[in-house]
Each structure stands twice: as C-alpha cells, then as structure tokens.
Amino acid sequence: MLTFKQVHFYYKKGQPVLENISFTIEPGEFVAIVGANGCGKSTIAKLMDGLLLPKEGSVELNNLDTSKPSDLTRIHEQIGLVFQNPEDQFITTTVMDEILFGLENIRVPREEMLERLQHALQAVQMEDYLEALPHELSGGQKQRVAIAAIVAMRPKIIIFDEATSMLDPQGREQVISIMHELYGQGMTIIHITHHMDEVLSAERMLLIHQGRLEFDGDPLTFFETMPAADYQLHLPFAMRIHQQLHEKAPLTADWKEMIRSQWSIN
Numbered sequence: 001m002l003t004f005k006q007v008h009f010y011y012k013k014g015q016p017v018l019e020n021i022s023f024t025i026e027p028g029e030f031v032a033i034v035g036a037n038g039c040g041k042s043t044i045a046k047l048m049d050g051l052l053l054p055k056e057g058s059v060e061l062n063n064l065d066t067s068k069p070s071d072l073t074r075i076h077e078q079i080g081l082v083f084q085n086p087e088d089q090f091i092t093t094t095v096m097d098e099i100l101f102g103l104e105n106i107r108v109p110r111e112e113m114l115e116r117l118q119h120a121l122q123a124v125q126m127e128d129y130l131e132a133l134p135h136e137l138s139g140g141q142k143q144r145v146a147i148a149a150i151v152a153m154r155p156k157i158i159i160f161d162e163a164t165s166m167l168d169p170q171g172r173e174q175v176i177s178i179m180h181e182l183y184g185q186g187m188t189i190i191h192i193t194h195h196m197d198e199v200l201s202a203e204r205m206l207l208i209h210q211g212r213l214e215f216d217g218d219p220l221t222f223f224e225t226m227p228a229a230d231y232q233l234h235l236p237f238a239m240r241i242h243q244q245l246h247e248k249a250p251l252t253a254d255w256k257e258m259i260r261s262q263w264s265i266n
C-alpha cells in the first residue's frame with residue numbers, strides 16, 4: 001500500500017508545487033496520473049520513490065517512510081521507475097549486461113539471475129536481443145529493454161513516467177500492452193501520461209491541477225462528468241467521436257463497453 005498523507009512540496013520556498021495531496025494506492029491497482037505540463041506529476045513519482053521528500057506530510061510504502069533513511073533501501077527494492085528517455089537508464093554495453101547489472105547490484109544468486117533475465121526479456125518480447133547493443137535499438141525496443149531491466153528487479157510497483165511519450169503509435173501500444181501484462185500478474189502500475197486514450201486503460205485516474213488533487217476515480221466517469229478542457233486535458237479519441245456524433249448525449253452502456261474492450265479492460 002502506497003500512501004500520501006497531506007503532502008506539501010515546493011522546490012523554492014513560497015512557490016508551492018503540491019498542496020495537501022492525500023491518496024492511497026492498493027497493491028495490484030492500475031493508476032494513471034494526469035495533469036497539465038508542470039503540474040507536478042514527475043514530482044509525485046520522485047516523492048513516491050523517496051528521491052524527493054515532502055516538506056510537510058508523509059509518503060509511506062507498506063509502513064516504510066521515505067523520510068527515514070533506514071527505510072529507503074527497502075523502498076527502492078519495491079519501486080521501479082521507467083522514464084521518458086530509456087537512454088538515461090542505460091549504463092552497460094549489451095541488453096544482457098544491462099539487465100544483469102541491476103541484479104548483480106542487489107546480489108541475486110547466479111542461477112536465479114539467468115531465470116530472471118529470461119523472464120524479463122520474455123515479458124517485453126525481446127528474448128532475441130540478448131547480445132544487442134541498447135544504443136542501436138529502435139526507440140520502442142530501447143524502452144522495452146529499460147522495462148525489462150526494471151521487471152528483472154521484481155519490484156511490487158512500477159511507475160512509468162511518460163514512458164510512452166517518445167514512441168510511435170506501435171511502440172506505445174506495445175508498452176501499454178506490457179503494462180497490462182504486468183498488471184495481470186498482480187503488479188501495481190502507475191502510469192504518468194499526457195495521452196488520454198491511454199488513461200482509459202487504467203482503472204483509476206488521479207488528476208493534479210494547480211497543486212491539488214482535483215479528481216480521484218474512474219477515468220470514464222471523469223470524462224463523462226467533468227470539463228476536461230478546463231484542466232488542459234483532451235477528451236480520449238473515442239469519446240471525441242462519440243460527442244461529435246451525439247452532441248451532449250450521455251454515453252450508453254454499450255459504447256462504454258466498446259471503449260473498454262479496446263483496451264481489454266474487464
């Protein structure tokens with residue numbers, strides 16, 4: 001369980017970025033975090049991981065507190081971060097070394113390393129690229145290797161911080177599908193994104209607006225009932241089309257079903 005309790009944060013005193021943010025994410029949830037540029041989404045990701053500390057309030061992961069230095073190692077073991085630019089994450093020369101590097105750091109036994117390596121590459125469908133050089137891969141493949149390196153560490157939570165934003169539509173779809181695979185296996189997925197079509201694939205959406213948590217709930221409900229444009233958010237494509245066809249008509253159950261089935265949401 002990941003809990004933000006009345007979190008306040010600023011980089012410069014007198015210029016608050018986050019004010020009184022409280023929410024709890026249960027194990028196995030798929031949560032999208034959205035909001036306009038600069039609203040504080042990446043700051044939230046860094047607070048979750050203990051890279052930043054709240055100025056007031058607390059961030060706790062399974063009774064571990066990010067403000068306690070003695071808790072940080074165990075917090076880092078449980079949270080993996082995937083960033084927008086996978087190249088920022090690469091340290092070594094081959095795909096295999098990239099994944100083994102993290103495992104060596106946390107002293108995983110050799111036999112288990114091979115099993116984790118195989119499983120992680122399978123999860124992102126990159127088994128055939130063991131000896132490939134990460135820098136020579138396509139953008140989508142690089143991102144999948146970055147995800148494999150995190151998956152191999154077996155975190156409980158993976159935060160994807162705009163991890164699809166540099167990818168073409170096919171690459172985005174692959175990454176979203178990997179998120180759903182991991183979610184299906186019980187992992188907690190936190191997806192920070194500007195793509196509202198992707199938000200519909202989450203079961204819950206947190207909207208940050210002017211430093212505050214403005215909405216916490218079902219994404220479809222948000223787009224049906226709240227003025228997305230007021231928060232600098234686009235309507236998802238399917239809902240835009242529906243709105244143009246049936247100006248202001250409420251979404252029918254079968255339309256909702258169709259939108260959900262696009263992402264195989266149950």
Ligand SMILES: Nc1ncnc2c1ncn2[C@@H]1O[C@H](COP(=O)(O)OP(=O)(O)OP(=O)(O)O)[C@@H](O)[C@H]1O
Nearest residue numbers: 011012017035036037038039040041042043044162
């Ligand atoms: N290291 C820093 N020092 C000072 N200000 C910062 C720092 N990092 C971020 N900020 C500021 O804090 C605010 C929130 O930034 P953050 O990166 O969390 O927003 P975001 O919602 O992730 O933005 P985007 O959608 O553009 O990626 C912004 O005004 C940003 O300029």
